[in-house]
Amino acid sequence: MTLRTAGPPRIAIVGGGIGGLATAAFLRREGLPSTVYEQAPRLAEVGAGLVVAPNAARLLRRLGVLETLRERAVRLDTGWEFRRWEDGTVLSSENLADACERLYGEQTYTVHRADLLRVIEAQVPAQDVALDHKVVRLETGGTPRLHLADGRTVEADVVIGADGIHSVVRGALFAASPATYSGICAFRALVPAAEAPEFARRPTQTLWIGPDHHLVHYPVSAGELVNLVAFAPAGDYTVESWTATATVEELLTEFDGWDPRLVDLIRAAGTPGRWALLDRAPLTRWSEGGVTLLGDAAHPMFPFFAQGAAQAMEDAAVLARCLATGLDDPAGALRRYEELRIPRTTRIQAVSHGRSHINHLPDGPEQRDRDAAFARHDPLVANGWIYEYDPDVALGDKVAGPR
Template sequence: MTRRTGLPRIAIVGGGIGGLAAAAFLRREGFDSTVYEQASRLGEVGAGLVVAPNAARQLRKLGVLDALRERAVQLDTGWEFRRWQDGTVLSAENLADACERRYGEQTYTAHRADLLRVIEALVPPENIVLGHKCVAVEPGARPRLRFADRQAVEADVVIGADGVHSVVRGALFGATPATYSGLCAFRALVPAEEAPGFARRPAQTLWIGPGHHLVHYPVSSGEQVNLVAFAPAGDYTMESWTATATVEEFLAEFAEWDGRLVDLIRAGGTPGRWALLDRAPLSHWSEGGTTLLGDAAHPMFPFFAQNDPLVANGWIYDYDPDVALGRTALA
C-alpha cells in the first residue's frame, strides 16, 4: 500500500461486511486503510440477509447498489407473520407500494457473499491482507497489532471489526467471554426448484410458534430460498458459521408445525447451527486511536434486526422476547 503524505495509517481488523465497508467509505473520502483478515480467502461463508432502505442508501453512495441488485431480490412484502400450525397470515407490510415513497429506497434480500463481493470490489486487493489473525492489540497513541505469525504493525487508527469475540474489544475493555443466550439458530439454503411457491415469492416471511420462530425469503436472483430458524439451545454452545446439525435435529424442533414448512426444512439438506451469544452494552467503544465497529461494539441477535424495537415500513413494534419466541399465545 502506498501512503499519501500526511494521512493517518488506518488498520481495520476483520474483513467481513463491516470491515470492508469501512475501508470502502474511507477510500471514498480519500483515506487509505489496510484490512487484516484471518481467513485465507474471502468466501461463501454465511447465508441470507435483508438489505433495508437505510443500508441500500449507503450502498448507493458507494456506487454498488446496482451491482448488488443483479443478484439481490427486491421485496414486495415484508414482516409477513404466519401462524405456526397452518400458515395463516397474521399481518404483513406492503413494501412494493410504500417502501421507496417513505424511505427513498427499496428493501432487498441477498446472499451475504453477494453483498461482500460488491463491497470488496471497492477496496484495492493490495489493501486486503488475508491469513492474518490478530491475537493482541496494544492500545495507545499509535496502537500496535500483533498477529499469530508474530508479525506486528503500528497504525494511527485501529478499527476493530472482528466480531463478537473481538480481540480489539478485549484490549480496550478487558477480555471477557461472551454470554450464551440459551438460544440457537439453524440455517439452510433451499434450491428454488425444491421450494414451495409461497417461499419463492419476493417476501420476507416469519412463522411464529411456541418457543420458536422461523424466517424465509428468496436470495441469489431467486435461485435459492434462505431459511433461518431460532429455538432453545439446551446444552448446545457451539458458535461457528461452519458448525452443522442434522436434518433430523432441525426437523425435531418444528415437527408439529405446518407440513409445508416441514417440507421446506427437509429440502434444505444439512443445516448450519450455531449458539447465539450476547454481551453487556458498552458505555463507549473508542479510546485514543482505537475504536470498534459492528458486533465487536454491540452484538445483537439476528431477530433484533437493526434496532431494539422492530421497525417495518414506518410502524414501530415494541420488541417483546416472549412474543418473538412465540411464548405468548396468538389469537
C-alpha cells in the same frame, strides 16, 4: 494523540467482513487510504442470507454498488408476513413494493451475504487488503501496534476493530465481558428454489411464529435459493460459531407438528448451520486513544430485526466522515463517532433482544392478544426510526458527496 505530519494517517482495519470492507470503502470515498488485515487466505462471507433494508440500501447506493447488487438481490414485494405455526394462517403482512420507497426513498432487498461482500470488496483496491494476516494481539500503549500470528508487527495511527463477536481488539481495550446464555439457538440453511415449495419462492419475507420457536424464510441469489433461519430452545447447546452444523433431522424435530408446507421446506434443506445466541450487555464506550470498534465487535445483537450488517455499514459511514473531518485529533474523531453511534445501536440491541419473547409466546390469551395486535400494526411505519436513518443527517451534513 497527534498524527504524523508527513503523509496520510496509517489506518488499520482488523477484519475483512462486511463491516471491515465497508469501512475501507467509505474511507476511500473520503480520500483516506487504509489497510484491511484479514486472517483468512481469501475473502469469503460465511452464513447465508440477509435483509437489505432501506437504511442499508441508501448506503450501498452511496458507495455506487446498489445497482450491481440488484443483479443478484431479490426486491421484496411483501415483508413481515407473520404466519401461525400450525396452519399457516396469515396474521399480518406489509406491502413493501408500494410503500417502502415512498416512505424511505429505497426498496428492501434480500441477498446472499457473499453477493453483498463481493460488491463492497470491488470498491477496495486489492493492495489495500492483506489476506492471511491474523491479528493475535494489540498493544494500545503509545502508537497502536498489531501483532500478527506469523510474528510480524504493524504500527498504525488508527486501528479499527471490525473483527466480529470474538474481537481481539475489543479484548485489548476493555475487560473481558462474558456472554450470557440466552437459551436460544439458531439454524440456517439454503434450499435450492427448484426443491422449495412455491410459497417460499415468492419475493416475500415470511415469519412463522409459534411456541418457543420461529422460522424466517425468503429467496436470495436472484431467486435461485431460499434462505431459511430458525430459532429454537438451545437446551445445553452453547457453541457460538458460524461454522458449526446440525442435521436436517434435528431441525425437523424442532418443528414437528408445524404446518406441513413448512416441514416440506425444511426437509429440502442441506446441512443446516447451527449456533447458540449468546447475550452481551451493550458497551458504554468503544474507543481508547486511536483505537475503536465497529459492527459486531462493538454491538453484537440478536438477529430478530435483521440489522446486523446494516448497523456495521452505518458505523463505517459515520466513522469515515468523523476521521476525514478530524485528522488533527483522531482520538477526538473516534469519540465523536461513538457518541453518534452508541445510542442508536444500543436501542436496536434492546428491541432485537425483546423480540424473541413476542415471537415465541405459547398458545393462549397473550398469544391471541399479540396476533390481534399484528393485524393493527404497521411495522414499516413503526420502525421508521430504523429505516429513515442517514449518516449524513446524523453528522449534520446537508450535502455529503454523491447520492
